[in-house]
Amino acid sequence: MIETNQLFRFTTAGSVDDGKSTLIGRLLYDSKSIFEDQLQAIEKTSSNKGFNGIDLALFTDGLKDEREQGITIDVAYRYFTTPKRKFIIADTPGHIQYTRNMVTGASTANAALILVDARHGVVEQTKRHSFIASLLNIPHIIVCINKMDLVDFDEKIYDELCNQFKEFSSKLLVQDIRFIPISALLGDNVVNRSEKMNWYQGAPLLHTLETMYIGSDTNRVDARFPVQNVLRPQRGEFMEYRGYTGKIESGVFRKGDEILVMPSGLTSKIKSIDMFEEALDIAIAPMSVALTLEDDIDVGRGDMIVRSNNKPEAVKEIVVMLCWLGNTPLNLKTRFNLQHTSNKQLAVIKEIIYKIDINTLERVEGDQELKMNDIAKVKISVARPIMVDTYRKNRNTGSIILVDTNSNETVAAGMIT
Amino acid sequence: MGKYYLNYLDELEAESIYILREVWAQFKNPVILFSGGKDSIVVTRLAQKAFYPLKVPFPLMHVDTGHNFPETIAFRDKLVKKLNTQLIVASVQESINQGRVLEEKGKNATRNSLQITTLLDVLEEKRIDCAIGGGRRDEEKSRAKERIFSHRDIFGQWDPKNQRPELWHLYNGAYQEGEHFRSFPISNWTELDIWNYIKREKIEIPSLYYAHKREVLWRNNSWIPFSKFLKIDNGEKVVSKKVRFRTLGDITITGGIESECDDINKIIQEVAAMRNTERGNRSDDKRSETAMEDRKKQGYF
Ligand SMILES: Nc1nc2c(ncn2[C@@H]2O[C@H](COP(=O)(O)OP(=O)(O)OP(=O)(O)O)[C@@H](O)[C@H]2O)c(=O)[nH]1
Numbered sequence: 097m098i099e100t101n102q103l104f105r106f107t108t109a110g111s112v113d114d115g116k117s118t119l120i121g122r123l124l125y126d127s128k129s130i131f132e133d134q135l136q137a138i139e140k141t142s143s144n145k146g147f148n149g150i151d152l153a154l155f156t157d158g159l160k161d162e163r164e165q166g167i168t169i170d171v172a173y174r175y176f177t178t179p180k181r182k183f184i185i186a187d188t189p190g191h192i193q194y195t196r197n198m199v200t201g202a203s204t205a206n207a208a209l210i211l212v213d214a215r216h217g218v219v220e221q222t223k224r225h226s227f228i229a230s231l232l233n234i235p236h237i238i239v240c241i242n243k244m245d246l247v248d249f250d251e252k253i254y255d256e257l258c259n260q261f262k263e264f265s266s267k268l269l270v271q272d273i274r275f276i277p278i279s280a281l282l283g284d285n286v287v288n289r290s291e292k293m294n295w296y297q298g299a300p301l302l303h304t305l306e307t308m309y310i311g312s313d314t315n316r317v318d319a320r321f322p323v324q325n326v327l328r329p330q331r332g333e334f335m336e337y338r339g340y341t342g343k344i345e346s347g348v349f350r351k352g353d354e355i356l357v358m359p360s361g362l363t364s365k366i367k368s369i370d371m372f373e374e375a376l377d378i379a380i381a382p383m384s385v386a387l388t389l390e391d392d393i394d395v396g397r398g399d400m401i402v403r404s405n406n407k408p409e410a411v412k413e414i415v416v417m418l419c420w421l422g423n424t425p426l427n428l429k430t431r432f433n434l435q436h437t438s439n440k441q442l443a444v445i446k447e448i449i450y451k452i453d454i455n456t457l458e459r460v461e462g463d464q465e466l467k468m469n470d471i472a473k474v475k476i477s478v479a480r481p482i483m484v485d486t487y488r489k490n491r492n493t494g495s496i497i498l499v500d501t502n503s504n505e506t507v508a509a510g511m512i513t
Numbered sequence: 514m515g516k517y518y519l520n521y522l523d524e525l526e527a528e529s530i531y532i533l534r535e536v537w538a539q540f541k542n543p544v545i546l547f548s549g550g551k552d553s554i555v556v557t558r559l560a561q562k563a564f565y566p567l568k569v570p571f572p573l574m575h576v577d578t579g580h581n582f583p584e585t586i587a588f589r590d591k592l593v594k595k596l597n598t599q600l601i602v603a604s605v606q607e608s609i610n611q612g613r614v615l616e617e618k619g620k621n622a623t624r625n626s627l628q629i630t631t632l633l634d635v636l637e638e639k640r641i642d643c644a645i646g647g648g649r650r651d652e653e654k655s656r657a658k659e660r661i662f663s664h665r666d667i668f669g670q671w672d673p674k675n676q677r678p679e680l681w682h683l684y685n686g687a688y689q690e691g692e693h694f695r696s697f698p699i700s701n702w703t704e705l706d707i708w709n710y711i712k713r714e715k716i717e718i719p720s721l722y723y724a725h726k727r728e729v730l731w732r733n734n735s736w737i738p739f740s741k742f743l744k745i746d747n748g749e750k751v752v753s754k755k756v757r758f759r760t761l762g763d764i765t766i767t768g769g770i771e772s773e774c775d776d777i778n779k780i781i782q783e784v785a786a787m788r789n790t791e792r793g794n795r796s797d798d799k800r801s802e803t804a805m806e807d808r809k810k811q812g813y814f
């Protein structure tokens with residue numbers, strides 16, 4: 097079953113120059129999602145750069161520095177609609193220096209397109225990005241073996257590369273991996289079926305994206321409502337009104353539900369679910385609503401409203417898979433503001449349990465240094481309890497970021513295990 | 514509600530409301546940058562929904578070039594009254610009078626980039642720590658790169674090569690004294706989404722968006738409205754045309770398109786069939802390939 101009016105978010109990944117931006121350009125171009133003035137501007141820039149034809153990567157590489165250097169530096173977001181679906185694309189950089197921007201783009205994706213250059217195969221950055229995609233629990237991965245035009249559209253090479261990737265990915269936790277041989281530059285198997293690779297029986301990329309089932313990607317079971325703000329108008333007919341705003345991160349809430357406020361443990365019932373002037377009987381993720389409760393209890397930002405019979409853990413110590421994104425290495429004395437849902441608490445990293453060797457995916461114990469792009473399992477202590485689920489179970493209540501209290505930079509992202 | 518998914522407009526709306534609520538929680542003194550255009554109108558509507566039954570808890574701030582469509586100002590004042598919120602006018606004319614900026618000269622002179630100084634001065638003077646904008650990533654190639662919580666240094670500058678990572682929907686609004694943020698709640702909306710939403714929510718918009726008879730002249734491939742601010746060349750002829758505007762900005766540079774669309778359904782149909790982007794008509798973006806990026810780096814919205 098496909099919902100025509102659902103949003104589908106996907107991201108690109110893979111090593112530098114494997115053709116990510118070119119692929120997105122091709123996808124937009126062949127699906128006729130490019131406007132004429134954009135096309136003209138890009139034709140002009142391409143010919144100024146001495147490019148033969150149009151450089152499709154320019155549809156996403158929009159910054160001056162990106163165009164000068166011919167690489168992607170930061171995520172570009174692009175939007176397009178087909179009769180079947182509405183897509184949000186995050187085109188991310190392959191360069192190792194900008195891995196944190198790749199993580200930014202990938203964190204909200206339903207699917208990742210991992211590109212592999214048919215001439216070079218699976219390289220370190222392919223592995224790093226694939227590993228990050230699996231850590232981020234991106235439900236669907238499409239491995240695009242790109243630049244098939246440069247290897248004579250050879251089926252044997254394609255098969256070898258698929259096997260190479262599978263061998264590596266067998267160590268990853270990914271629910272759904274598919275493979276497509278493409279040429280982003282020429283358009284083979286992107287929107288239109290390739291005439292040069294008749295040996296490939298599967299669907300082209302766009303069709304795959306349009307028909308992928310994403311209904312089960314959202315957690316519909318565990319009702320979680322982190323409180324963002326308290327609304328107290330204290331006037332007129334709303335004199336007594338006290339609404340708790342928030343986004344339903346997962347699950348369902350109904351009017352009349354018995355609820356529990358965490359960490360206080362206070363209980364009440366849902367009196368109303370308000371969405372502007374409307375009162376709803378039921379609300380599901382990811383709706384933004386305001387809840388009112390039957391009882392006047394103490395609830396504030398950072399608290400979490402859940403159903404009494406299904407609660408997350410309230411903990412002051414968490415173990416997370418951490419991606420270090422900061423320019424400077426971790427100093428174990430640093431204090432962080434840990435952000436988890438609407439909750440912000442002081443935190444320190446207590447221990448680096450092990451680091452991951454990106455090439456072998458093996459654990460490296462005893463190494464206490466964390467520098468940019470390292471991935472490690474760490475133990476974090478938080479000043480006050482936070483209400484967590486594991487990231488595998490719940491992307492929204494299982495994720496954290498660390499903000500350096502001195503520089504205010506976001507220096508790490510973590511997935512709770 | 515039998516279905517267990519949200520349609521895309523509901524999902525976009527939910528995301529934007531969430532962002533506005535984060536802004537309210539994380540900043541001391543945020544404002545909505547209100548131009549009178551459809552995007553800032555939608556942002557204001559979303560803020561209304563986000564905080565109801567509270568009134569919108571942000572003042573509207575208008576960076577006023579002095580070169581306005583009279584319709585825009587009338588619309589702005591009416592909305593401010595209806596919402597019962599505060600209006601902050603940051604006046605480019607005052608910046609000129611005070612010698613903070615120099616007026617451009619010549620036929621293609623605009624006050625567009627003068628707005629940057631006015632905006633930054635008022636943000637500093639009023640100690641505004643977050644300016645909420647109606648920028649959308651689909652509008653322009655450098656906007657496509659911008660974070661939802663976008664940091665500005667003490668000079669108001671954006672550093673596109675060094676943006677903070679922004680994962681999931683955990684927004685980091687921490688700043689040092691003197692710095693500020695821009696936030697973009699409708700980053701992920703397209704022009705068509707905006708129009709569909711305006712229709713669905715029956716949001717009132719300035720009459721300028723609907724086709725109307727107007728005195729215009731042909732310049733830079735679009736119909737520029739005749740106004741007292743316009744310097745007219747010998748060769749240029751003022752004519753009367755039925756036009757409408759896809760974006761609203763400074764009256765001297767906002768080009769209209771010929772159109773018969775006098776209601777929202779026709780507009781949606783027309784926009785869906787459009788082969789040019791909405792900013793294609795704005796001469797401020799046509800000055801160079803990186804015109805928007807350059808301005809944004811300096812502090813433009
Ligand atoms: N022959 C051939 N060249 C390709 C193909 N896809 C991309 N290229 C070329 O490979 C080069 C790099 O392409 P990009 O799309 O910029 O690569 P990218 O993966 O986005 O690179 P980063 O974003 O910097 O990591 C460009 O010169 C492209 O024209 C392809 O299918 N065939």
Ligand SMILES: [Mg+2]
Nearest residue numbers: 116117167168
């Ligand atoms: Mg790229």
